[in-house]
Amino acid sequence: MSSARLDLKRLRKSFGHTHVLADINLSVQPGEFVSILGPSGAGKSTILQLLTGAIAPDGGQMLLDDQPLTPAQHRFAFMPQGDALMPWRRIIGNTTLGLEVQGLGRQAARARVIPLFEEFGLAGFENHYPAQLSGGMRQRAALLRTVVQQRPMLLLDEPFGALDALTRAQMQRWLADMWTRHRWTVLLITHDVREAVLLSDRIYVLSARPACVAHHFQVPLDHPRHSVGSPELAALEARILQTLLNPED
């Protein structure tokens, strides 16, 4: 019945005596932008670890295009918390990393990535090292490395968490534009309610550990949403913040 790209059912995970995920049910449709919000330590990154196959679930189902996920499939383009750029590789080498691992030759990988540098605001920085870039540029490079892998779905773990407020706001707008153009299927993890509201079609709010889905919000507005001050967005933002601050309600 489901035509979901990703479908998680009754997903459970403990580390020893720490019950991290109690009961996670969520789905992502093709071309949909879905965010997961939740308190720190709730197990948001753990969900992505399960998806990438780094760890195995204790129970539940993970379906990608109606097929069960196995650890040997590498169907997701994953952007870890922090940019995870390799300091010893130039930006061009960092962005081609996924393609190289897929077995593409260096030249072919570069040919695929180079045309995207302009759109990602990195033109002219191909041969710089990550240490020479600003925080925002590093995140864009990490995003470029992620999307160029051409996987069915992107997993982004707090991509802008480490940025200052202004740069973060700029990056959110930029990502909103990019997404409107490309319509990737995205699962985004974030702490930032405004970020979730600005970017997502739907938002899942997790409870504290052991985590389950406490609330689920639709964002019924057109993309891209630049007007942070719009009353609908502000109202939704306030409601989500309320559920995060008062989990009992």
Next chain:
Amino acid sequence: MSITAPSRLFARFIRHAGPAIASVSTLILTWETYVQLWGISPTALPAPTRIIVQGYEQREALACHTIATFQATTFGFASSLIVAFLFSILIDFFRQLRRALFPVFIITQTLPLVAIAPLIVLWFGFGLTPKIVLVALVTFFPMLVALTQGYEATDRNISALLASMGASRWRIFVMARLPSALPYFFAGLRISITYAVVGAIFAEYAGAARGLGIYILNAKNNFRPDLVLAAVFVSATLTLLLFGATVFLQRAAMPWARLTEARP
């Protein structure tokens, strides 16, 4: 390159090396003055000028012995590096090996060189082999520790990223763990290269056909402290040159490392 480059380089050299040059020359000047004014016997404490003159007269013998020591140091150190590298990979892939091997390696580090050097000469003769063995013995473990520590310092996010892309364990090792270990490797290299020279001289002192160690022993037995000190000076220079070579190598191998401080 602009025309001013050489003079700028020179200015940078003075800024970096100036204090060291000043302190060393002060030391030598004080030493010279002391020996001259108090009329110290050259068989007790020779003046720096005497060391230089006598050392210069003996330059051919000194050069010949220095080459022998240099060979022992580089061969011994190179073989130690290769073996340490191979073991570090094995230990990284088979964690149990670490617990099995590290105690043995630590024991080799507790052996007193004074006792072990003559034994190694006894077993391997007066040629190059015992020197290589001794140099390897003193440098192997520090290099192994540096490498294994370096692998552990890999950013876990980077490993997770590569794994998510479908990289094999070996691929992750080559693409992430090995480059992450480079700073640790070079720190180990800088320390070990100085041990290596000392190790080679120690082996020669215990018995060798050629080498600075045996030269020092002979000079001492002939009551020639000036030649002992000349050989010491040469070995110190050799160590410094090798040390400088590792610094140079590190800069060439890790061009990104300097960017972290000097961001344009």
